[in-house]
Amino acid sequence: MRPEMLTALSALAVAIVTAIGGIVTTVIGRRQPRRPRGADRRDDFTAVTDKLGEHIARLEREAEQDRQQADQDRARISAQDFALRYIAGWSRSLVAYMRQAHLEPPPPPQPVPEEVRPYLHDLNS
Template structure:
């Protein structure tokens, strides 16, 4: 074989080896379907954990607000009971003295549901 033939053959071998290396490197760098699914699952789980943390924080705020509103309603209930009793005592006192208390102002139906026992 001549030097030119050796050069041509070695160039061909180098070209084929280069093509195989490129193909193999490209194949090795490519991600498998399993890897893609795992990464998708990891992303979804991470997002769910973030959303769950947000939901827990919001639930904590709602519970705090609920407790605050329950205390406020309880305080208002006690205030209405005290006022109802006070009005009842005053009306009784006025009637004992032989007078009639002034007529009450009109009351809305919403208010009447809560303090209907005052006029009774």
């Protein structure tokens, strides 16, 4: 036999062995435990549904905590508003008492900020 023929036969033998190995690998790879078709998709769907359920429950808990915090903040702001109105009314009554006694009340210790001016109606009186 010539060397070219020997090379061709060895290449053919390698190709045949490779093809048989590929077929065996494919058959073994496709063997799975008997499960109905679409079972993988159902498992994926339930996993995703469970994750979404957990995420929704967490979001609902956070929303409830935010609502409770907002209620607490509203109550605190309302109490602070009442306290500030009480103090402003009390200081106005003191200023009125001093003026009634013909005394001049001292000026504010610092310029009044522009954000506060709408809430102090008798600032210039």
